Amino acid sequence: SGLDECVIGLFSPLPGSDLFDLLYGAGEIILDARYFNEILMMGDLNRFRSWSEFITGDVLRWMRLRGYLQFAFTKLLFHPGRVVRSSVNIVRGTPELKSERVIAAFIRRLFIRTRAVA
Numbered sequence: 001s002g003l004d005e006c007v008i009g010l011f012s013p014l015p016g017s018d019l020f021d022l023l024y025g026a027g028e029i030i031l032d033a034r035y036f037n038e039i040l041m042m043g044d045l046n047r048f049r050s051w052s053e054f055i056t057g058d059v060l061r062w063m064r065l066r067g068y069l070q071f072a073f074t075k076l077l078f079h080p081g082r083v084v085r086s087s088v089n090i091v092r093g094t095p096e097l098k099s100e101r102v103i104a105a106f107i108r109r110l111f112i113r114t115r116a117v118a
Helices: 018-025 033-043 057-078 080-092 098-117
Strands: none
Touching: 057 080, 080 098
């Protein structure tokens, strides 16, 4: 029947986890405002820190964005009516899905920036 949304989760070393202890013990984590800010920014597609020595944060960000775009394209291809319904919800200001709320907020921010520059 298809999915309406997907979530691409990324690793975040949280205090109390074995991986946090390993990274903290190696000096990779310093408990300061920057560390806690990075944890809070996990949902932001533009900001993310990679904790791996094998992949950069930029590459990880683009992989995540690509995954979301592939999901959206597949949804459009196999369930175009759902995409139309989501578009109507966004235009009407009655979002039903988290993705609709995120897109609506993005459009509002873009509109505000455009008006501020003009």
